Amino acid sequence: MHADRDRSAGTGEGAVGSTLLSKAREDAAAPYTEGDPILQVRDLAKHYPLTQGILFKRQIGAVRAVDGVDFDLYAGETLGIVGESGCGKSTVAKMLVHLERPTAGAIRYKGEDISKLSGRALKAVRRNIQMVFQDPYTSLNPRMTVGDIIGEPYEIHPEVAPKGSRRQKVQDLLDVVGLNPEYINRYPHQFSGGQRQRIGIARGLALNPEIIVADEPVSALDVSVQAQVVNLLDRLQAEFNLSFVFIAHDLSIVRHISDRVGVMYLGRIVEIGSDAEIYDHPTHPYTQALLSAVPVPDPTAREHRERIILHGDVPSPANIPSGCRFRTRCWKAQERCELEVPLLAVPAEFRLVDTPARHDSACHFAEEKHVVPTEAELEIPGPAEAPGDGEAPGDGEASEAGEDETP
Template identity: 75%
Template sequence: MAESETILQVENLVKHFPIRQGILFKSKVGEVKAVDGVSFELKRGETLGIVGESGCGKSTLAKLLMRLETPTAGRAKLNGRDIYKMGGSELRRLRRNVQMVMQDPYTSLNPRMTVGDIIGEPYEIHPEAAPKGDRQRRVRELLDLVGLNPEHINRYPHQFSGGQRQRIGIARALALRPEVIVCDEPVSALDVSIQAQVINLLEKLQDEFGLSYIFIAHDLSVVRHISDRVGVMYLGKIVELGTEDEIYARPTHPYTQALLSAVPVPDPEARAHREVIRLEGDVPSPANPPSGCRFRTRCWKAQEKCAVEEPLLVLRPAADPHPSACHFAEQRHVVA
């Protein structure tokens, strides 16, 4: 069970990428609003799932939390300290404390390095984390921890399967004993049977080391399995935030309901009686999002108020006591 202490606090995080035109003198003609006012808290030992369509800003959010991108506005506090104001030794400590598991296990590992060098590389960057003579033993322990043979320490990435490569990536993320791991679609490139093994490994490691996860994915069933709370993103904003039960059993935002209605159901009888919500139109461009509610151009509930007034992500007791960014939020049973 997640503890009550907040380890990561994100407040109104914004990242806009400029659009420029011209050959010699490039002028700014617009902005891509990749992340546009995201706020949430992550508790110690908790897994927060982030779901949404491709292009909604999930991966940009991950890069912001890793401080691989600098935000246009907003802040993120790790253990009470704003990560965007850190520098020098404090920034080095942040790098140790927040690690990442990449999406593609085939391109995230250097093919010219052995597994031992890949997992041990963090010790070269942060030598204080492990004495030089002790590093090979640490690497072997990490390989064993993620379910790989320590005797394979001198093998190269191409000698492993996709699932094994992702285990190597997880071992590398664990090397510095971080408190937070950002998982950017870590199982989307794997077979379904291997996905389950990797998810179970992540849960086992979380229990053993008290890790906190930001788990980004577009597969709703995977997110449901691993997450304590879930945030649903649409066009750079979180439109609904709640516990796993609140989001899946009692969704209140029309976009969440539409996503859940698209989840495959293995039971033919249940599938025949389920209502499928089909959204009209295309996803708007993040360079020119609709006024008011960003989902209104595809929403069957949209009214004049939606075009004028942007709905805030707040508690709406009339619908359900969890935050939803919809003027007309109401419960709707979609999946079991």
């Protein structure tokens, strides 16, 4: 949505002039104005200390789970963050909602650094940034009814809904996420995985937040149910003008839902840009390898794509390689990669040309490579138009459950 708006803004130190300008502006802590990013993350880091000894603990090192992450989130936009397990994407999510305190860096919500807030000021800000968790089975308390789960945020922020109106509010929320409002007194075990995820989403919406951080919200669900929940998230975003930070490892889903995408590797964003820039014109070798490894549901794709198979495993975040952290698995790695940390900025060769490859990429030897086969190269046509019968997914699931899961 806002992908075309200064695409390199503030995401790297060594970038073009406009970046430096915008950076200077931010540092002056200018008041928030309409059109500025609603959330600005700068040089965010989370290091977990490794200690030795029982009584006198000495720090012998650190797990650098997140190690310098920058991005902007605009109002009404979805930023997708992809990466393999252990790349720090979930830790970023936790810091955004203040479940973890950053070791360094800033998270500016409307210009105000929330990572240093505490007490009442923090509580007020937290209302606006809510989270949807990955596992719909463990993120709902089995001993609370759905009404209590969704209504619990109101206990903490009573100013949002006075006591008398809460039940009605919860029922409205159930309706919004496509569940039957009469289910308010049921317990989580009476729902299927997809429905539980809807409950988790309803809880996230309870306080009318501006930003929702969703950490792998659909990866625990079956394929046919996944689509229902993705559509729901799409609809809610339009309806409530939400900004999403959508964290996932499934690249296809991220492309579907995101306006911009950031690719993380070992605690850093290595490439960030609009969905078309990242998927159709990737310039970082890791992004290219990641995209080429995604199995495409089309047997004809076998012949049409070059698969880049990476060797070895992701290095331990306690022992990050010098220079470029991807160099141990990169087929392009040279001496320079070992000595010099590549900055996340528009690579020099694309800086002056108008091409979709002109987006931030942290590689010394960035070059464009086409890895995702286009529709024209495949025999299988794209998905048909969505069915015309309105909000079928939600309704269907809700009504069916009535028969299926009544104890």
